[in-house]
Amino acid sequence: MKTTLINQTEAIDHKWHLIDAKGKILGRLAVQIANLLRGRTKVAYTPHTDTGDFVVVVNAEHIRVTGRKETDKTYASYSGYQSGLCVRTLAEVRQKKPAFILMHAVRGMLPKNKLADQMLKKLKVYAGENHPHTAQSPVLFER
Numbered sequence: 001m002k003t004t005l006i007n008q009t010e011a012i013d014h015k016w017h018l019i020d021a022k023g024k025i026l027g028r029l030a031v032q033i034a035n036l037l038r039g040r041t042k043v044a045y046t047p048h049t050d051t052g053d054f055v056v057v058v059n060a061e062h063i064r065v066t067g068r069k070e071t072d073k074t075y076a077s078y079s080g081y082q083s084g085l086c087v088r089t090l091a092e093v094r095q096k097k098p099a100f101i102l103m104h105a106v107r108g109m110l111p112k113n114k115l116a117d118q119m120l121k122k123l124k125v126y127a128g129e130n131h132p133h134t135a136q137s138p139v140l141f142e143r
Contacts (some may be wrong), residue, residue: 004044005046005048005049006044006046006049006051007049008049008050012039012044012050012051014052014053014054014122014125015053015054015139016053016054016055016056016133016136016137016138016139017036017053017054017055017056017138017139017140017141018056018131018138018139018140018141019032019033019055019056019058019140019141020057020058020059020140021057021058021059021060021063021102022059022062022063023064024060024063024064025063025064025065025066026063026064026065026069026102027105029038029063029102030102030105030106030109031109032100032110032141032143033057033106033123034106034109034110035056036052036053036055036141037052037053037055037106037110037119037120037123038051038052038110038111038119039052039053044131048115050115050118050119052119052122052134053122053125054122054123054124054136055122055124055141056124056126056131056138056140057099057102057123057124057125057126058126058128058129058131059126059127059128059129060098060099060101060102060104060125060126060127061094061098061127063102063127064096065090069090070089070090070091071074071091072073072089072090073088073089073090074087074088074089074090075087075088075089075090075093075100075104078117095124098125098127099125099126102125102141103120103125105116105124106120106123107120121128
């Protein structure tokens with residue numbers, strides 16, 4: 001048997017998936033999204049090539065976390081200035097930017113190279129029900 005690898009020059013079919021995050025657990029959903037973005041669900045998966053699909057996630061504000069992560073999990077950002085460290089809990093981030101929580105989780109599960117930036121551009125996360133990608137007719141992803 002010969003193993004074939006896909007090149008960047010070959011045509012790759014990028015499908016559109018729609019995921020409803022209402023009631024789903026954060027980490028488990030992030031793994032499924034990362035696998036779709038990388039193309040791990042396809043037969044022609046090649047690690048060094050962007051063979052993944054587009055993913056549209058709705059209802060990101062209704063995502064679940066287990067245990068005491070709502071109060072114990074923190075997100076830190078640094079402005080670059082002295083005493084510019086800002087630490088927020090997951091509950092605070094959920095009120096301001098609920099889509100950031102899922103984006104941050106998926107970013108951590110992608111490879112740490114330039115290819116991850118291309119993959120992240122194919123992820124569209126929305127806090128509510130509505131999304132502007134109906135023209136692409138995304139298929140509802142169930143797992």
